[in-house]
Amino acid sequence: MGFNIAIDGPAGAGKSTIAKKVAKKLGYIYVDTGAMYRAMALFLLREGVDPENTEVVNEKCKEADITIRYEKEEQVVYLNGENVNAFLRTEQVGNMASVTSANSNVRKKLVELQQKLAANADVVMDGRDIGTCVLPDAEVKVYLTASSKVRAQRRYDELTAKGEVCDIAVIEKDIIERDHQDMTREISPLKQAEDAVLVDSSDMTIEEVVETIMKMTVTGEI
Ligand code: DC
Numbered sequence: 001m002g003f004n005i006a007i008d009g010p011a012g013a014g015k016s017t018i019a020k021k022v023a024k025k026l027g028y029i030y031v032d033t034g035a036m037y038r039a040m041a042l043f044l045l046r047e048g049v050d051p052e053n054t055e056v057v058n059e060k061c062k063e064a065d066i067t068i069r070y071e072k073e074e075q076v077v078y079l080n081g082e083n084v085n086a087f088l089r090t091e092q093v094g095n096m097a098s099v100t101s102a103n104s105n106v107r108k109k110l111v112e113l114q115q116k117l118a119a120n121a122d123v124v125m126d127g128r129d130i131g132t133c134v135l136p137d138a139e140v141k142v143y144l145t146a147s148s149k150v151r152a153q154r155r156y157d158e159l160t161a162k163g164e165v166c167d168i169a170v171i172e173k174d175i176i177e178r179d180h181q182d183m184t185r186e187i188s189p190l191k192q193a194e195d196a197v198l199v200d201s202s203d204m205t206i207e208e209v210v211e212t213i214m215k216m217t218v219t220g221e222i
Contacts, residue, residue: 002122003028004137005217006130009144010179010190011094012151014201014209015126018144021210023124024073026217031068031117032075033127033134034097036110038088039066039077041097051099058105066110068117091159091166091174098178101128102185128182131193140217141196144209148175150202 005028007019016032023030041051043064049056067078076083087093100106114134118125127134131141146154152172159166182190192198197216201209215221 001119001137003139004118004122004135005124005140005142005213006135006138006193006196007124007126007142007144007213008128008131008190008193008196009126009142010151010182011175012155013144013146014154014206015144017206018201018209018213019124019126021206022213022217025210025214026122026124028122028124029070029117030075031114031123031125033110033114033125033130035075035077035085035088036066036068036113037097037101037106038093039079039084040064040106040110041093041100042084042087043079044100045093045096051096054103057100057103061100061103061106061109066113068113091171095174095178098181102181102187104187107187128190129188131196132191133188136193140213141193142213142216143192143196143198145198145200146202148172148179151175 005022007015009015020030040061044051044057044060047060049060051057065080069076069078076085077088078084111134114125117123118135125135131138149172152168152175155171155175156166156168199209199212
């Protein structure tokens with residue numbers, strides 16, 4: 001078993017930015033589990049699957065072969081042999097992923113892949129159920145959150161930097177809706193693990209959050 005750091009929290013809390021930086025400082029592998037759920041959602045979107053139809057999602061998801069490779073220190077997600085990284089970070093795929101990630105077969109398949117990755121390497125893994133389900137024995141567990149207003153602003157900045165035209169009010173509404181879906185679903189809902197440390201990044205800089213997690217990892221202090 002490698003040394004495992006689990007970072008969970010709602011959409012837009014800064015998990016991936018923070019996890020990537022911590023992984024780099026420690027020389028660990030960063031595992032973005034949201035990207036795996038997004039790749040599955042992309043597959044189901046392309047197949048024209050109705051995400052509310054549990055039976056069809058249960059069956060169709062078996063046809064998606066999702067694998068991860070590390071190329072130039074970046075996580076690359078392959079969907080049936082195709083590098084799909086460029087298609088994963090749209091609002092459409094994110095919204096689909098929020099619905100289809102509630103499916104039990106989808107979760108079973110992706111959790112297995114995540115546990116395999118963590119078994120053989122030191123990882124910083126981010127997601128929604130890492131501390132509670134995927135890596136219950138992780139050495140460090142963080143529940144990273146921020147107010148929905150701050151998270152919407154961050155997502156807005158990220159999208160406009162990529163040249164996308166978007167409306168911050170719509171983004172905040174989507175974030176609140178996605179939080180609700182992720183926190184109230186039946187299987188592995190988003191929640192703080194009992195032994196996770198709560199970090200609210202609303203008024204913290206990225207570096208302050210990174211330092212907080214580094215301190216927890218290196219000294220075991222909270
Ligand atoms: O972190 P993200 O926005 O890339 O995640 C996309 C969706 O995938 C999110 O709405 C919830 C789901 N997800 C999940 O259910 N479990 C995880 N470990 C990671 C993501």
